[in-house]
Amino acid sequence: MTRAPAPPHREASNLLTDLFRDSLDGGYAAAAERRAKAGPEPPWQRRTGRGARAFALALVGFLLAVAYQQVVAGAAGNSRTRADLAAEVAQRRAEADKLARDAEGLRDEVSRDREQALAADPELQRLRDLEARTGLARVQGNGVVVTVSDAPAAVDPVTGRVDPDNLGRVLDRDLQAIANALWQSGAEAIAVNGQRLTATSTIRAAGEAILVDFRPIARPYQLSAIGPDGIDKRLAESATGKQFKRFVENYRMVFEIKARNGLTLPAGADPGLRYATPPPSAPPSGAGPSGGPSPSGSRR
Amino acid sequence: MIAVLALAAGVVLGLVFKPTVPAVLEPYLPIAVVAALDAVFGGVRARLDGIFDDKQFVVSFVSNVLVAAFIVFLGDQLGVGGQLSVSVVVVLGVRIFGNVAAIRRHLFRA
Numbered sequence: 438m439t440r441a442p443a444p445p446h447r448e449a450s451n452l453l454t455d456l457f458r459d460s461l462d463g464g465y466a467a468a469a470e471r472r473a474k475a476g477p478e479p480p481w482q483r484r485t486g487r488g489a490r491a492f493a494l495a496l497v498g499f500l501l502a503v504a505y506q507q508v509v510a511g512a513a514g515n516s517r518t519r520a521d522l523a524a525e526v527a528q529r530r531a532e533a534d535k536l537a538r539d540a541e542g543l544r545d546e547v548s549r550d551r552e553q554a555l556a557a558d559p560e561l562q563r564l565r566d567l568e569a570r571t572g573l574a575r576v577q578g579n580g581v582v583v584t585v586s587d588a589p590a591a592v593d594p595v596t597g598r599v600d601p602d603n604l605g606r607v608l609d610r611d612l613q614a615i616a617n618a619l620w621q622s623g624a625e626a627i628a629v630n631g632q633r634l635t636a637t638s639t640i641r642a643a644g645e646a647i648l649v650d651f652r653p654i655a656r657p658y659q660l661s662a663i664g665p666d667g668i669d670k671r672l673a674e675s676a677t678g679k680q681f682k683r684f685v686e687n688y689r690m691v692f693e694i695k696a697r698n699g700l701t702l703p704a705g706a707d708p709g710l711r712y713a714t715p716p717p718s719a720p721p722s723g724a725g726p727s728g729g730p731s732p733s734g735s736r737r
Numbered sequence: 738m739i740a741v742l743a744l745a746a747g748v749v750l751g752l753v754f755k756p757t758v759p760a761v762l763e764p765y766l767p768i769a770v771v772a773a774l775d776a777v778f779g780g781v782r783a784r785l786d787g788i789f790d791d792k793q794f795v796v797s798f799v800s801n802v803l804v805a806a807f808i809v810f811l812g813d814q815l816g817v818g819g820q821l822s823v824s825v826v827v828v829l830g831v832r833i834f835g836n837v838a839a840i841r842r843h844l845f846r847a
Contacts, residue, residue, distance in 0.1 A: 456828065460835025461786070462779050462797050469788035486791025491743035493795045497773045498747025504770045506751070507758055 540707050548574065569626060572635035572705035576626045578663040579698045581672060583615055585681075586657035586691035605688030607658060609642035611681075612649075615660055616640065618677035624662035626702050630654040633705035650706055657691065661700050669696040764813070765806040768822055772801035775829040778836040785843040805829070 472478070478486075548568075555561045568574035588605025592598070616634060619627050627634045632649045634640075639650060646653045662668065672678050673694050681692040758766060776798035783789040805825045812821030841847070 456831055457835065460779075460832040460839070461782055462793065464793040464797065465779070465783040465786070465788045465790055468790035468793045472790075483791075486795075487739065489795045490791045491739050493798045494740050494743040494777070495747035495750070497777055497798070498744040498749075499751040500747075500766075500770055500773050502748045502751025503756060503758060504766050506755060507763070507766060 537706070541704060544573075544704065544707070572626065572633045572638075573708075575701065575704050576663055577699070577701045578625075579666070580624070580661065580663035580696070580700050581619075581669040582695050582697050582700070583619070583660040583662070583672070584657050584691065584693045584695070585611060585615065585660070588689040588691070605684065605690040607647070607656070607690065609640050609647050612640045612647060612658060612660070614677050615681070618672055618675045619660060619662045619664070619668075622664065622668050622671040622675060624664040624668060627660060627662045628702040629660050630658060631703060633703055635705040635708065637708065638705065661697075661702060663700055663702060669694050765809055768805045768809050768825055769802045771826060771829050771833075772805040773798060775833050775836075776801050778833050778840070782836045782839045782843075785840060801829070 477483075551564075552561060555564070565574070569576045585607050587607050588603060590599045590603050612629060616627055616629070629640065629649045632638075632652065632654065634649075639648070641648050643653075647658070648654070673682075678694070681690070684690040685692050776794065779797060780789060780794045783794070805822075808825050809822045812818060815821070
Protein backbone atom coordinates (compact mmCIF):
# COMPACT_ATOMS: atom_id res chain seq x y z
CA MET A 438 0.00 0.00 0.00
CA THR A 439 1.31 3.38 -0.94
CA ARG A 440 0.36 6.70 0.45
CA ALA A 441 -1.97 8.73 -1.66
CA PRO A 442 -0.26 11.71 -3.25
CA ALA A 443 -1.05 15.07 -1.74
CA PRO A 444 -4.08 16.58 -3.43
CA PRO A 445 -3.55 19.61 -5.65
CA HIS A 446 -4.69 23.00 -4.40
CA ARG A 447 -3.41 22.24 -0.94
CA GLU A 448 -3.66 25.85 0.09
CA ALA A 449 -7.33 26.16 -0.66
CA SER A 450 -8.34 22.88 0.92
CA ASN A 451 -6.19 23.65 3.95
CA LEU A 452 -7.91 26.93 4.43
CA LEU A 453 -11.31 25.28 4.53
CA THR A 454 -10.30 22.26 6.59
CA ASP A 455 -8.54 24.54 9.07
CA LEU A 456 -11.65 26.62 9.25
CA PHE A 457 -13.81 23.59 9.99
CA ARG A 458 -11.38 21.85 12.33
CA ASP A 459 -9.92 24.70 14.37
CA SER A 460 -12.63 27.19 14.99
CA LEU A 461 -10.69 28.64 17.92
CA ASP A 462 -8.37 31.53 17.25
CA GLY A 463 -4.81 30.23 17.18
CA GLY A 464 -3.79 33.17 19.33
CA TYR A 465 -5.23 31.61 22.48
CA ALA A 466 -2.99 28.54 22.23
CA ALA A 467 0.01 30.75 21.44
CA ALA A 468 -0.68 32.97 24.42
CA ALA A 469 -1.05 29.97 26.72
CA GLU A 470 2.27 28.63 25.47
CA ARG A 471 3.93 31.97 26.05
CA ARG A 472 2.54 32.11 29.55
CA ALA A 473 3.78 28.62 30.31
CA LYS A 474 7.24 29.61 29.17
CA ALA A 475 7.53 33.05 30.79
CA GLY A 476 5.49 32.39 33.90
CA PRO A 477 2.41 34.33 35.05
CA GLU A 478 2.03 37.99 34.11
CA PRO A 479 2.67 40.77 36.59
CA PRO A 480 -0.42 41.86 38.55
CA TRP A 481 -0.77 45.27 36.86
CA GLN A 482 -0.98 43.61 33.49
CA ARG A 483 -3.61 41.18 34.69
CA ARG A 484 -5.68 44.00 36.11
CA THR A 485 -5.54 45.98 32.86
CA GLY A 486 -6.42 42.86 30.93
CA ARG A 487 -9.43 42.22 33.11
CA GLY A 488 -10.58 45.82 32.66
CA ALA A 489 -10.16 45.62 28.91
CA ARG A 490 -12.06 42.34 28.83
CA ALA A 491 -14.94 43.85 30.81
CA PHE A 492 -14.97 46.89 28.54
CA ALA A 493 -15.00 44.76 25.40
CA LEU A 494 -17.84 42.63 26.74
CA ALA A 495 -19.81 45.73 27.69
CA LEU A 496 -19.27 46.91 24.15
CA VAL A 497 -20.56 43.59 22.82
CA GLY A 498 -23.68 43.86 24.96
CA PHE A 499 -24.18 47.44 23.84
CA LEU A 500 -23.83 46.36 20.23
CA LEU A 501 -26.38 43.60 20.67
CA ALA A 502 -28.89 45.92 22.32
CA VAL A 503 -28.44 48.59 19.64
CA ALA A 504 -28.81 46.06 16.82
CA TYR A 505 -31.91 44.61 18.44
CA GLN A 506 -33.50 48.02 18.80
CA GLN A 507 -32.57 48.89 15.25
CA VAL A 508 -34.34 45.82 13.89
CA VAL A 509 -37.42 46.35 16.05
CA ALA A 510 -37.65 50.03 15.14
CA GLY A 511 -37.23 49.25 11.45
CA ALA A 512 -40.00 46.66 11.42
CA ALA A 513 -42.39 48.86 13.38
CA GLY A 514 -41.59 51.87 11.21
CA ASN A 515 -42.31 49.95 8.00
CA SER A 516 -45.67 48.63 9.08
CA ARG A 517 -46.64 51.96 10.62
CA THR A 518 -45.84 53.81 7.41
CA ARG A 519 -47.93 51.37 5.39
CA ALA A 520 -50.87 51.60 7.78
CA ASP A 521 -50.66 55.40 7.78
CA LEU A 522 -50.64 55.50 4.00
CA ALA A 523 -53.59 53.12 3.73
CA ALA A 524 -55.56 55.16 6.25
CA GLU A 525 -54.78 58.36 4.40
CA VAL A 526 -55.85 56.84 1.08
CA ALA A 527 -59.14 55.67 2.58
CA GLN A 528 -59.74 59.05 4.19
CA ARG A 529 -58.99 60.99 1.03
CA ARG A 530 -61.19 58.67 -1.00
CA ALA A 531 -64.07 59.17 1.44
CA GLU A 532 -63.55 62.94 1.19
CA ALA A 533 -63.58 62.77 -2.60
CA ASP A 534 -66.76 60.65 -2.53
CA LYS A 535 -68.44 63.16 -0.26
CA LEU A 536 -67.42 66.07 -2.48
CA ALA A 537 -68.69 64.19 -5.53
CA ARG A 538 -72.03 63.61 -3.77
CA ASP A 539 -72.19 67.29 -2.87
CA ALA A 540 -71.45 68.24 -6.46
CA GLU A 541 -74.14 65.90 -7.71
CA GLY A 542 -76.68 67.36 -5.31
CA LEU A 543 -75.78 70.88 -6.36
CA ARG A 544 -75.98 69.93 -10.01
CA ASP A 545 -79.44 68.47 -9.44
CA GLU A 546 -80.45 71.73 -7.82
CA VAL A 547 -79.12 73.73 -10.74
CA SER A 548 -80.91 71.61 -13.29
CA ARG A 549 -84.17 71.84 -11.31
CA ASP A 550 -83.88 75.60 -11.20
CA ARG A 551 -83.08 75.69 -14.87
CA GLU A 552 -86.04 73.52 -15.75
CA GLN A 553 -88.29 75.89 -13.86
CA ALA A 554 -86.78 78.88 -15.62
CA LEU A 555 -86.94 77.29 -19.05
CA ALA A 556 -90.27 75.51 -18.59
CA ALA A 557 -91.79 77.17 -21.62
CA ASP A 558 -88.70 77.02 -23.82
CA PRO A 559 -88.54 74.28 -26.48
CA GLU A 560 -84.78 74.23 -26.09
CA LEU A 561 -85.19 72.47 -22.73
CA GLN A 562 -85.81 69.08 -24.32
CA ARG A 563 -82.75 69.46 -26.51
CA LEU A 564 -80.70 70.39 -23.45
CA ARG A 565 -81.91 67.30 -21.60
CA ASP A 566 -81.02 65.07 -24.50
CA LEU A 567 -77.59 66.60 -24.73
CA GLU A 568 -77.01 66.16 -21.00
CA ALA A 569 -78.02 62.51 -21.19
CA ARG A 570 -75.75 61.97 -24.18
CA THR A 571 -72.73 63.66 -22.63
CA GLY A 572 -73.08 61.95 -19.26
CA LEU A 573 -73.84 65.11 -17.33
CA ALA A 574 -77.16 63.86 -15.99
CA ARG A 575 -78.43 60.69 -14.39
CA VAL A 576 -80.35 58.54 -16.88
CA GLN A 577 -82.87 55.75 -16.55
CA GLY A 578 -84.01 53.24 -19.07
CA ASN A 579 -83.84 49.72 -20.43
CA GLY A 580 -80.69 48.23 -21.70
CA VAL A 581 -78.09 45.58 -21.19
CA VAL A 582 -75.60 44.53 -18.51
CA VAL A 583 -72.35 42.92 -19.63
CA THR A 584 -70.39 41.06 -16.97
CA VAL A 585 -66.71 40.31 -17.65
CA SER A 586 -64.28 38.68 -15.28
CA ASP A 587 -60.99 36.84 -15.22
CA ALA A 588 -60.84 33.16 -15.90
CA PRO A 589 -60.23 31.16 -12.72
CA ALA A 590 -56.48 30.84 -12.19
CA ALA A 591 -55.05 27.56 -13.43
CA VAL A 592 -53.90 25.48 -10.47
CA ASP A 593 -51.35 22.75 -10.99
CA PRO A 594 -53.05 19.55 -9.81
CA VAL A 595 -49.78 18.04 -8.56
CA THR A 596 -48.01 20.90 -6.83
CA GLY A 597 -51.08 22.98 -6.09
CA ARG A 598 -49.25 26.03 -7.35
CA VAL A 599 -51.16 28.81 -9.07
CA ASP A 600 -50.03 29.49 -12.61
CA PRO A 601 -49.10 33.19 -12.67
CA ASP A 602 -49.71 33.50 -16.41
CA ASN A 603 -53.47 33.65 -16.69
CA LEU A 604 -54.34 34.07 -20.35
CA GLY A 605 -57.97 34.67 -19.42
CA ARG A 606 -57.24 37.83 -17.49
CA VAL A 607 -59.37 40.84 -18.38
CA LEU A 608 -57.23 43.72 -19.60
CA ASP A 609 -58.07 47.39 -19.94
CA ARG A 610 -58.12 46.80 -23.70
CA ASP A 611 -60.95 44.29 -23.29
CA LEU A 612 -63.11 46.78 -21.42
CA GLN A 613 -62.33 49.41 -24.02
CA ALA A 614 -63.36 47.04 -26.80
CA ILE A 615 -66.62 46.12 -25.06
CA ALA A 616 -67.45 49.77 -24.38
CA ASN A 617 -66.80 50.64 -28.02
CA ALA A 618 -68.94 47.72 -29.16
CA LEU A 619 -71.74 48.92 -26.89
CA TRP A 620 -71.56 52.40 -28.40
CA GLN A 621 -71.59 50.80 -31.82
CA SER A 622 -74.64 48.73 -30.94
CA GLY A 623 -76.54 51.90 -30.20
CA ALA A 624 -75.93 52.49 -26.48
CA GLU A 625 -76.85 55.95 -25.31
CA ALA A 626 -75.13 55.80 -21.94
CA ILE A 627 -72.61 53.39 -20.44
CA ALA A 628 -71.33 52.93 -16.91
CA VAL A 629 -68.51 50.63 -15.83
CA ASN A 630 -69.01 49.35 -12.28
CA GLY A 631 -71.23 52.33 -11.60
CA GLN A 632 -68.87 54.88 -13.17
CA ARG A 633 -70.42 56.73 -16.06
CA LEU A 634 -68.40 56.99 -19.23
CA THR A 635 -68.32 60.41 -20.83
CA ALA A 636 -66.65 61.63 -23.98
CA THR A 637 -63.43 62.23 -22.05
CA SER A 638 -63.41 59.07 -19.91
CA THR A 639 -60.39 56.83 -19.88
CA ILE A 640 -60.11 53.10 -19.26
CA ARG A 641 -56.52 52.33 -18.45
CA ALA A 642 -54.39 49.81 -16.63
CA ALA A 643 -52.00 50.62 -13.82
CA GLY A 644 -50.12 47.53 -12.79
CA GLU A 645 -52.69 44.86 -12.01
CA ALA A 646 -55.61 47.22 -11.60
CA ILE A 647 -57.90 48.77 -14.18
CA LEU A 648 -58.72 52.43 -13.72
CA VAL A 649 -61.78 54.19 -15.06
CA ASP A 650 -61.21 57.93 -14.95
CA PHE A 651 -58.25 57.27 -12.63
CA ARG A 652 -60.37 55.40 -10.10
CA PRO A 653 -59.63 51.71 -9.61
CA ILE A 654 -62.46 49.28 -10.28
CA ALA A 655 -62.66 45.71 -9.00
CA ARG A 656 -63.62 42.41 -10.57
CA PRO A 657 -66.14 41.38 -11.80
CA TYR A 658 -66.41 44.22 -14.27
CA GLN A 659 -69.98 45.21 -15.08
CA LEU A 660 -70.72 47.41 -18.04
CA SER A 661 -74.28 48.69 -17.89
CA ALA A 662 -75.61 50.37 -21.00
CA ILE A 663 -78.92 52.01 -21.81
CA GLY A 664 -79.95 51.62 -25.39
CA PRO A 665 -82.69 50.63 -27.81
CA ASP A 666 -84.37 47.22 -27.74
CA GLY A 667 -82.26 44.42 -29.12
CA ILE A 668 -78.97 46.01 -28.08
CA ASP A 669 -78.01 42.78 -26.32
CA LYS A 670 -78.47 40.77 -29.50
CA ARG A 671 -76.61 43.32 -31.60
CA LEU A 672 -73.73 43.23 -29.12
CA ALA A 673 -73.62 39.44 -29.17
CA GLU A 674 -73.60 39.50 -32.99
CA SER A 675 -70.87 42.12 -33.20
CA ALA A 676 -67.25 41.25 -33.92
CA THR A 677 -66.29 42.00 -30.33
CA GLY A 678 -69.11 39.85 -28.99
CA LYS A 679 -68.00 36.91 -31.11
CA GLN A 680 -64.40 37.47 -30.12
CA PHE A 681 -65.25 37.31 -26.42
CA LYS A 682 -67.33 34.20 -26.97
CA ARG A 683 -64.15 32.61 -28.31
CA PHE A 684 -62.26 33.89 -25.25
CA VAL A 685 -64.85 32.16 -23.06
CA GLU A 686 -64.39 28.90 -24.93
CA ASN A 687 -60.59 29.02 -25.16
CA TYR A 688 -59.54 30.75 -21.95
CA ARG A 689 -62.61 30.23 -19.70
CA MET A 690 -63.00 33.98 -19.32
CA VAL A 691 -66.35 35.10 -17.88
CA PHE A 692 -68.46 37.08 -20.35
CA GLU A 693 -72.22 37.40 -20.03
CA ILE A 694 -74.71 39.64 -21.81
CA LYS A 695 -78.07 40.15 -20.12
CA ALA A 696 -80.86 42.46 -21.16
CA ARG A 697 -82.26 44.35 -18.19
CA ASN A 698 -85.08 46.82 -17.71
CA GLY A 699 -85.12 49.87 -15.48
CA LEU A 700 -81.39 50.56 -15.33
CA THR A 701 -80.26 53.76 -13.63
CA LEU A 702 -76.87 55.14 -14.57
CA PRO A 703 -75.33 57.89 -12.44
CA ALA A 704 -74.05 61.15 -13.82
CA GLY A 705 -70.42 61.18 -14.86
CA ALA A 706 -67.68 63.10 -13.12
CA ASP A 707 -68.02 66.83 -13.44
CA PRO A 708 -65.96 67.85 -16.45
CA GLY A 709 -64.95 71.11 -14.82
CA LEU A 710 -65.11 74.50 -16.41
CA ARG A 711 -62.16 75.19 -18.66
CA TYR A 712 -62.79 78.61 -20.08
CA ALA A 713 -65.72 79.98 -18.14
CA THR A 714 -64.94 81.74 -14.86
CA PRO A 715 -67.33 83.01 -12.22
CA PRO A 716 -68.41 86.59 -12.92
CA PRO A 717 -66.40 89.17 -10.98
CA SER A 718 -69.56 90.64 -9.48
CA ALA A 719 -70.25 87.51 -7.43
CA PRO A 720 -71.20 88.19 -3.79
CA PRO A 721 -67.97 88.52 -1.79
CA SER A 722 -69.25 86.26 0.99
CA GLY A 723 -69.16 83.26 -1.33
CA ALA A 724 -65.66 83.83 -2.58
CA GLY A 725 -62.96 83.17 -0.03
CA PRO A 726 -59.45 84.56 -0.17
CA SER A 727 -58.53 81.92 -2.75
CA GLY A 728 -61.81 82.26 -4.66
CA GLY A 729 -62.34 83.77 -8.06
CA PRO A 730 -61.03 87.17 -9.05
CA SER A 731 -62.44 89.79 -6.71
CA PRO A 732 -63.53 93.21 -7.99
CA SER A 733 -60.72 94.90 -6.14
CA GLY A 734 -58.18 92.52 -7.61
CA SER A 735 -58.01 94.37 -10.94
CA ARG A 736 -56.42 97.45 -9.52
CA ARG A 737 -54.06 99.19 -11.94
CA MET B 738 -18.61 36.68 36.80
CA ILE B 739 -17.21 40.08 35.88
CA ALA B 740 -17.63 39.14 32.25
CA VAL B 741 -21.33 38.35 32.61
CA LEU B 742 -21.89 41.53 34.61
CA ALA B 743 -20.10 43.60 31.99
CA LEU B 744 -22.16 42.05 29.21
CA ALA B 745 -25.39 42.72 31.10
CA ALA B 746 -24.27 46.28 31.83
CA GLY B 747 -23.65 46.84 28.13
CA VAL B 748 -27.10 45.53 27.21
CA VAL B 749 -28.71 47.75 29.86
CA LEU B 750 -26.77 50.78 28.66
CA GLY B 751 -27.87 50.13 25.10
CA LEU B 752 -31.49 49.72 26.14
CA VAL B 753 -31.48 52.77 28.39
CA PHE B 754 -29.76 55.23 26.09
CA LYS B 755 -31.42 54.04 22.89
CA PRO B 756 -28.74 55.52 20.65
CA THR B 757 -29.70 56.23 17.08
CA VAL B 758 -27.39 54.59 14.59
CA PRO B 759 -26.19 57.00 11.90
CA ALA B 760 -27.35 55.98 8.46
CA VAL B 761 -23.75 55.62 7.30
CA LEU B 762 -23.03 52.90 9.86
CA GLU B 763 -26.33 51.06 9.46
CA PRO B 764 -25.17 48.44 6.91
CA TYR B 765 -22.23 47.48 9.14
CA LEU B 766 -24.31 46.77 12.21
CA PRO B 767 -25.47 43.20 11.44
CA ILE B 768 -22.00 42.11 10.37
CA ALA B 769 -20.46 43.73 13.45
CA VAL B 770 -22.89 41.76 15.61
CA VAL B 771 -21.87 38.49 13.97
CA ALA B 772 -18.19 39.34 14.40
CA ALA B 773 -18.71 40.22 18.05
CA LEU B 774 -20.57 36.97 18.65
CA ASP B 775 -17.69 35.08 17.10
CA ALA B 776 -15.23 36.76 19.46
CA VAL B 777 -17.46 36.07 22.47
CA PHE B 778 -17.94 32.39 21.68
CA GLY B 779 -14.24 32.03 20.97
CA GLY B 780 -13.48 33.57 24.35
CA VAL B 781 -15.94 31.30 26.17
CA ARG B 782 -14.44 28.26 24.54
CA ALA B 783 -10.90 29.36 25.39
CA ARG B 784 -12.02 29.87 28.96
CA LEU B 785 -13.38 26.34 29.12
CA ASP B 786 -10.21 25.05 27.50
CA GLY B 787 -8.29 26.86 30.22
CA ILE B 788 -6.27 28.98 27.81
CA PHE B 789 -8.21 32.25 27.97
CA ASP B 790 -6.17 35.35 27.43
CA ASP B 791 -7.48 38.87 27.95
CA LYS B 792 -5.27 40.51 25.36
CA GLN B 793 -6.09 37.90 22.77
CA PHE B 794 -9.82 38.29 23.42
CA VAL B 795 -9.84 42.07 23.15
CA VAL B 796 -7.64 42.09 20.08
CA SER B 797 -9.71 39.42 18.33
CA PHE B 798 -12.94 41.27 19.13
CA VAL B 799 -11.70 44.59 17.80
CA SER B 800 -10.05 43.14 14.73
CA ASN B 801 -13.04 40.92 13.92
CA VAL B 802 -15.42 43.84 13.97
CA LEU B 803 -13.08 46.08 12.00
CA VAL B 804 -12.25 43.49 9.35
CA ALA B 805 -15.88 42.53 8.94
CA ALA B 806 -16.90 46.17 8.57
CA PHE B 807 -14.06 46.74 6.12
CA ILE B 808 -15.14 43.82 3.97
CA VAL B 809 -18.70 45.15 3.83
CA PHE B 810 -17.34 48.58 2.95
CA LEU B 811 -15.11 47.09 0.26
CA GLY B 812 -18.06 45.17 -1.21
CA ASP B 813 -20.08 48.38 -1.36
CA GLN B 814 -17.27 50.26 -3.04
CA LEU B 815 -16.61 47.50 -5.58
CA GLY B 816 -20.27 47.31 -6.43
CA VAL B 817 -20.69 43.65 -5.51
CA GLY B 818 -23.14 44.68 -2.82
CA GLY B 819 -23.83 42.15 -0.13
CA GLN B 820 -21.93 39.32 -1.78
CA LEU B 821 -18.67 39.98 0.02
CA SER B 822 -20.46 40.15 3.34
CA VAL B 823 -21.75 36.64 2.63
CA SER B 824 -18.15 35.47 2.96
CA VAL B 825 -17.95 37.13 6.38
CA VAL B 826 -21.15 35.48 7.49
CA VAL B 827 -20.03 32.06 6.22
CA VAL B 828 -16.58 32.15 7.83
CA LEU B 829 -17.74 33.59 11.14
CA GLY B 830 -20.82 31.36 11.13
CA VAL B 831 -18.68 28.25 10.69
CA ARG B 832 -16.42 29.38 13.51
CA ILE B 833 -19.33 30.14 15.81
CA PHE B 834 -20.73 26.69 15.09
CA GLY B 835 -17.40 25.03 15.83
CA ASN B 836 -16.88 26.96 19.03
CA VAL B 837 -20.41 26.34 20.26
CA ALA B 838 -19.94 22.63 19.53
CA ALA B 839 -16.73 22.66 21.60
CA ILE B 840 -18.48 24.53 24.43
CA ARG B 841 -21.26 21.98 24.30
CA ARG B 842 -18.74 19.14 24.56
CA HIS B 843 -17.20 20.84 27.57
CA LEU B 844 -20.47 21.43 29.34
CA PHE B 845 -22.39 18.26 28.56
CA ARG B 846 -19.58 15.87 27.64
CA ALA B 847 -21.49 15.03 24.50
